[in-house]
Amino acid sequence: MLARRHSGALTGCYTKKLKIAVPEKQGFKVFVNATTQKVTGYCIDVFEAAVKKLSDDLDYEFDIYAGSYDELVHNVSSGIFDAAVGDITITAERAVYVDFTMPYTESGVSLLVLSENDSNSTIEWVFLKPLTTELWLATVGGFFFTALVVWMIERPKNLEYQGSSSRQCTTALYFSFSTLTSSHGQIIGSPLSKIVVVIWCFVVLVIVQSYTASLSSMLTAKRFRPSVTDLDQLLSNGDYIGYQSGSFVHSVLMKKAFAEKRLKSYTNKEEYAEALRKGSKNGGVSAIVDEIPYITSFLSDPQHPNEFQMVNRIYKTPGFGFVFPQYSPLVHNLSVAILDLTSGDECSQIQAEWLGTATALPSYVTPNTDSAPLTLRSFSGLFIITVCISALMMLISIARSVHVKYTKVRDSDMQSADGDGVGEGHGGSGSGPLQNDVGNGSMTDQPHHEAGNEDSQGIHGSGGSVGDREPNGSVPIHTIQIEMNTG
Numbered sequence: 001m002l003a004r005r006h007s008g009a010l011t012g013c014y015t016k017k018l019k020i021a022v023p024e025k026q027g028f029k030v031f032v033n034a035t036t037q038k039v040t041g042y043c044i045d046v047f048e049a050a051v052k053k054l055s056d057d058l059d060y061e062f063d064i065y066a067g068s069y070d071e072l073v074h075n076v077s078s079g080i081f082d083a084a085v086g087d088i089t090i091t092a093e094r095a096v097y098v099d100f101t102m103p104y105t106e107s108g109v110s111l112l113v114l115s116e117n118d119s120n121s122t123i124e125w126v127f128l129k130p131l132t133t134e135l136w137l138a139t140v141g142g143f144f145f146t147a148l149v150v151w152m153i154e155r156p157k158n159l160e161y162q163g164s165s166s167r168q169c170t171t172a173l174y175f176s177f178s179t180l181t182s183s184h185g186q187i188i189g190s191p192l193s194k195i196v197v198v199i200w201c202f203v204v205l206v207i208v209q210s211y212t213a214s215l216s217s218m219l220t221a222k223r224f225r226p227s228v229t230d231l232d233q234l235l236s237n238g239d240y241i242g243y244q245s246g247s248f249v250h251s252v253l254m255k256k257a258f259a260e261k262r263l264k265s266y267t268n269k270e271e272y273a274e275a276l277r278k279g280s281k282n283g284g285v286s287a288i289v290d291e292i293p294y295i296t297s298f299l300s301d302p303q304h305p306n307e308f309q310m311v312n313r314i315y316k317t318p319g320f321g322f323v324f325p326q327y328s329p330l331v332h333n334l335s336v337a338i339l340d341l342t343s344g345d346e347c348s349q350i351q352a353e354w355l356g357t358a359t360a361l362p363s364y365v366t367p368n369t370d371s372a373p374l375t376l377r378s379f380s381g382l383f384i385i386t387v388c389i390s391a392l393m394m395l396i397s398i399a400r401s402v403h404v405k406y407t408k409v410r411d412s413d414m415q416s417a418d419g420d421g422v423g424e425g426h427g428g429s430g431s432g433p434l435q436n437d438v439g440n441g442s443m444t445d446q447p448h449h450e451a452g453n454e455d456s457q458g459i460h461g462s463g464g465s466v467g468d469r470e471p472n473g474s475v476p477i478h479t480i481q482i483e484m485n486t487g
Helices: 040-051 070-076 133-154 165-180 191-220 229-235 249-255 269-278 292-299 329-342 344-357 375-439 448-462 479-486
Strands: 002-007 018-023 057-065 098-100 109-117 224-228 242-244 261-266 287-291 308-315 323-325
Touching: 002 165, 018 070, 040 329, 040 344, 057 323, 070 098, 070 323, 109 269, 109 292, 133 165, 133 375, 165 191, 191 308, 191 375, 242 249, 242 269, 249 261, 249 287, 261 269, 269 292, 292 308, 292 344, 329 344
Parallel strands: 018 057, 242 261, 242 287
Antiparallel strands: 002 057, 098 323, 109 224, 109 287, 109 308
């Protein structure tokens, strides 16, 4: 027994030396390390710091107890011990027989499992996981749609989009898909096409950046995933489960319908690690079920970084507390002292001294090691914008083409009508004087040798070329005069 004396506000109830039981632990001695020479640990320091906040003397001695925690609590209830100090969890079953002080640390029951390293598995299709199937299809469809729009706009005037059907198709598709790497070059000329391409390049940029971030998360943050996520999985598989020797966790597992033969007890961190590495099929266990403070202490050990994980709190408890017989006045006084202790920095300093400042915080849910893939809904606004703008540019291009064709047809009709009017005007001016002369019965006096020459020219020119005719298709006046004289 180890005797100690501290001051405390006991309202005059305790004048004798208190016999306080301390559990003997084989492992996790950072919480309680009890030897015949000295009793130390995180729980002991918290108790002594709380006692120091009392105003009257408290004389007590520690007595090492080697039994289970439930037996220790019953011994306090029966009067064998005046109190119990250590990593004793507050439970409803124990509170029936004894009184607990306020908890001085948060607790609960969780799973400690082995991490599966995804870096050793096949990841040949992991590049498809960042996007959902719907988003992949929408993206590919966007490339084809952009290629169609650019082809329809550029084809009338751009020689790059003319030629055989295969050449036109490959040129349009190459240009569209090359927007992924911005290597498409200058093979478009229409401002409408450039607007379509700029909008589509923005959509591609957003999707590519999001895809890269998601893929990076999958290849780095997801390298380690828990081998087991809940108790139901262990129960259905019939796996072996480990727990800390003497812990109330054994009764919790029995209530969860686990068979006694499937439960294995362990005492220290080394046994935990060895059992998990072996696995349930090789003489070990698939998971260790233990209280969160012990698991966080185990995970903070630098001997096995990232090799194990804590997942899914399966049972909630108030935490660790000090045990006293029912109706003991020390319960209230020490509870007030613990509240004062935990609200200040002193308790944090004690925790840092024994458990370390880098101790992992409890994780109450299964870690989400799988990044959620990007969905079409996330980018629906971008796709709607690019489809609407592309369709508008295509309609403008079609409208311009129709307008140009209509203008050409109209100009052609107007030129044809103007040509017919000019021909009729030249024919009337050449025959007017002739009709007047014939109608008057007189003709222009001309020498006979000129008539003969004209007649000779008319005869020789009758089989000649069209060059003897006037530009508007009418017959020359001198030819008509020769024919009249001949008649």
